[in-house]
Amino acid sequence: MPVWVWVLCVLGALVLSALFYSLWYERQVAEAFPPVGQFIEVAGARLHYVEAAPEGGGAGAPIVLIHGASGNLRDFLVSIFPRLAAKHRVIAFDRPGHGWSGRTALKNVHDPAVQARLIRDALLKLGVKKAVVLGHSWGGAVAAAYALEFPQNLEGVLVLSGATHPWEGGVAWYHDVAGVPVLGPAFVRLFAVPAGRFLTPGGVAGNFWPDAAPEGYAQSMGLGLLFRLKNFLANSADTRNLKGHLKEQSKRYGEIDVPLLIMTGNRDRTVRAKIHSYVLHEEVKGSELIKLKGTGHMPHHARGDFVVEAASRLAMGGEVRPGLWEVEAE
Numbered sequence: 001m002p003v004w005v006w007v008l009c010v011l012g013a014l015v016l017s018a019l020f021y022s023l024w025y026e027r028q029v030a031e032a033f034p035p036v037g038q039f040i041e042v043a044g045a046r047l048h049y050v051e052a053a054p055e056g057g058g059a060g061a062p063i064v065l066i067h068g069a070s071g072n073l074r075d076f077l078v079s080i081f082p083r084l085a086a087k088h089r090v091i092a093f094d095r096p097g098h099g100w101s102g103r104t105a106l107k108n109v110h111d112p113a114v115q116a117r118l119i120r121d122a123l124l125k126l127g128v129k130k131a132v133v134l135g136h137s138w139g140g141a142v143a144a145a146y147a148l149e150f151p152q153n154l155e156g157v158l159v160l161s162g163a164t165h166p167w168e169g170g171v172a173w174y175h176d177v178a179g180v181p182v183l184g185p186a187f188v189r190l191f192a193v194p195a196g197r198f199l200t201p202g203g204v205a206g207n208f209w210p211d212a213a214p215e216g217y218a219q220s221m222g223l224g225l226l227f228r229l230k231n232f233l234a235n236s237a238d239t240r241n242l243k244g245h246l247k248e249q250s251k252r253y254g255e256i257d258v259p260l261l262i263m264t265g266n267r268d269r270t271v272r273a274k275i276h277s278y279v280l281h282e283e284v285k286g287s288e289l290i291k292l293k294g295t296g297h298m299p300h301h302a303r304g305d306f307v308v309e310a311a312s313r314l315a316m317g318g319e320v321r322p323g324l325w326e327v328e329a330e
Contacts, residue, residue, distance in 0.1 A: 021193075021194055022189045022190065022193040022194065022229075025193060025194075025197065025224075025227065026193070026227070026228045026229065028224075029222075029224040029225055029227065029228060030225075030228070032222075032224065033074070033222035033224065033225055035048055035100040036050055036074070036077070037049050037050035037051065037073070037092075038050075038051070039100075040122050040125055040126065042104070042118050042121050042122045042125070043104045043106055043118055043121065044104050044105055044106070045096055045101065045102040045103060045104035045118065046101065046102045047093055047094065047096065047101045047102070047118065047119075047122050048073070048093070048094040048099055048100035048101045049073070049091055049092060049093045049094070049122070050073055050077065050081070050091070050092050051089070051090070051091045051092075051126075052081070052085035052089075052090055053085060053088065053089035053090065054085070054086060054087060054088075057089060058085075058087065058088040058089035058090075059087055059088055059315070059316060060088060060155075060312075060315035060316040060317065061088075061130055061131050061132050061155035061156075061314075061315045061316075061317075062088065062089040062090065062091060062123075062128050062131045062132070062315075063084055063088050063089070063090045063091070063131065063132045063134060063311050063312075063314075063315050064090075064091050064092075064093070064119070064123065064128075064131045064132065064133045064134065065080075065081065065084075065090065065091070065092040065093070065134050065136075065139075066092075066093060066095065066119065066133065066134065066135040066136065066139035066142050066143060067092070067093075067094070067095060067098070067099075067136060067137075067138075067139050068136045068137025068138040068139050068140075068161075068163075069137060069138040069235060069238060069239055070203075070223075070226050070235055071098065071099075071137075071221070071223075071226075072094050072098050072099030072100075072221070072222060072225055072226075073092040073093060073094050073099055074099070074220070074221040074222045075136075075221045075300075076092045076300070077092065077221070078214070078217070078220045078221050079300045079301045079304055080300045080304050080307055080308050080311075083304065083308045084308055084311060084312065087312060088311075088312065088315050091123070091126070091128070091131075093119055093122070095115055095119075095138075095139065095142070095238075096109055096115055096118055096234070097109070097230065097231065097233075097234025097235070097237075097238070098225075098226075098231060098234060098235065099222070099225055099231075100225075103230065103234050104118065106118075108241075109237075110237045110238045110241040110242070110245070111145075111241070111245050112138075112141035112142045112144070112145040112242070112245055112246075112249065113145040113148070113149055113245070113249065115142050115145075116142050116143075116145040116146040116149055116150065117149065117150075119142070119146070120146065120149075120150050120153055123153070124153075129153060130152075130153055130154060130155050131153065131154065131155060132154070132155050132156045132157070132158065132311060132314045132315045133146050133147075133154060133156075133157050133158070134157075134158040134160060134307075134311050135157075135158075135159060135160065135162055136160040136161055136162070136300060137160075137161055137162065137163060137270070137271055137297065138163055138238060138239075138242065139160075139162070140159040140160060140161065140162015140163055140164055140271075140276075141162060141163050141164060141242060141245070141246060141249070143157050143158070143159050143162065144157070144159060144162065144164050144249065144253065144256075144280070145249060147256045147258050147260060148249070148252055148253075148255060148256060151256075151257060151258045154258045154259075155259070155314060155315065155317065156258060156259035156260070156261065156314030156315075156320070157256075157258055157259070157260050157261070157314075158261045158262075158263065158307075158310055158311050158314060159260070159261070159262045159263070159277070159280065160263050160264075160299060160300060160307060161263070161264050161265065161268055161270070161271050161273075161277070161297050161298070161299060162262070162264075162271065162276060162277065162280070163242060163246065163271045163276055164246065164249075164250060164253075164276045164277070164279070164280045165246055165250045165275055165276050165279055165280070166243045166244075166246045166247040166250065167243065167272075167275050167276075170240075170243075171239050171240050171242075171243070172239075174187075174192060174236070175236040175239045175240045176240055178192070178232065178233055178236035178237075179236060179237060179240055184233065184236075185229060185233065188229055188232045188233060189229060192227070192232055193227045193228075193229075193232070196226070196227050196232075197224070197227060200218050200223060201218070204217055204218050204223070206269070206270075207270055207296075207297055207298065208296055208297065208298050208301070208302070209267070209269060209296050209297075210267050210294065210295075210296055211265075211295060211296045211298060211301070211302040213298075213301075214301060217301075250283075253280060253283040253284055254283055254284070254285075256284045256287075259314060259319070259320045260284050260286075260287040260288070260320065261287070261288045261290070261310050261313075261314060261320050262277050262280055262281050262287055262288065262289045262290070263277075263289075263290040263292065263299060263306070263307065263310060264276075264277035264278075264289075264290075264291060264292065264299070265291075265292045265293075265294075265295030265296045265297060265298075265299050265302070265303075266291050266292065266293050266294070266295070267293075267294055267295060267296050268295075268296050268297045269296065269297065270296075270297040271297060273291070277289065281324070286320065286322045287320065287322065288320040288321045288322060288323065288325065289323070289324045289325065290306065290310065290325050290326075290327060291324065291325070291326045291327065292306065292327050292329075293326055293327060293328055293329045294328075294329025294330070295329070303327070303330075306327060
């Protein structure tokens with residue numbers, strides 16, 4: 001048998017192995033991390049959410065939690081959600097296409113403003129007319145868009161390590177590949193899923209740096225949900241389009257006229273504070289900026305008490321304290 005035939009056979013076997021592994025892993029992940037909340041239909045998409053409140057409905061305004069890229073609402077369930085829900089009504093959403101939320105056919109669903117509208121409409125259907133919106137990382141862009149588009153539905157906004165402004169350079173190369181028609185889905189099936197699972201520990205450690213990730217974090221927050229085909233493609237679309245959306249969105253931040261509290265770790269390497277949080281604070285008159293010294297990209301895990309206090313203060317109608325406030329490292 002010619003050598004080239006052997007090569008083709010080997011390549012074919014590798015492709016089939018990767019494909020079957022990807023399909024098997026997707027089923028395993030779905031069984032391991034099933035939906036933990038309820039669903040609500042908005043603009044043709046079923047949004048997955050978790051809601052909790054103390055007996056009596058909770059004090060102050062409800063608090064809405066919006067997760068970042070590559071994540072899902074479980075990130076909050078294993079961090080600040082339980083503490084907030086001891087006092088307030090709290091609702092955490094899987095963003096469209098993430099976790100167990102479907103991806104709507106609306107044009108530009110990767111626009112933070114579109115996602116803000118979907119979440120706002122879902123909240124109205126749940127009877128929530130005014131809320132505190134907390135957005136982490138990519139979700140910070142959604143929270144900022146919410147402040148611009150729906151101030152009448154806000155008690156306040158907390159942008160936590162938020163991506164709010166365009167940055168120099170692009171995004172990871174695999175997000176661009178994932179967006180190529182036909183080739184992108186094939187790439188995700190055959191390479192991204194098998195490789196991503198084994199690169200996860202390094203990615204988690206880098207996202208938390210310089211803080212230590214909680215033991216078993218990837219398992220507890222269901223990070224494997226990301227490596228399903230539709231989730232991965234949605235996350236890549238969000239990621240590669242964000243810079244363009246923020247280029248336009250950030251021009252309007254001077255219009256924000258709701259209580260705005262910005263919180264960031266000054267050691268954040270994922271969403272750098274000098275590009276995003278500090279500039280947002282300068283552009284929004286009367287905003288409060290809390291700098292957590294020595295903290296990285298995940299303050300809701302590393303410095304959860306401060307995040308809970310800030311969100312609770314907004315929910316209870318407390319005023320923001322204009323200016324910069326520094327919190328020393330522990």
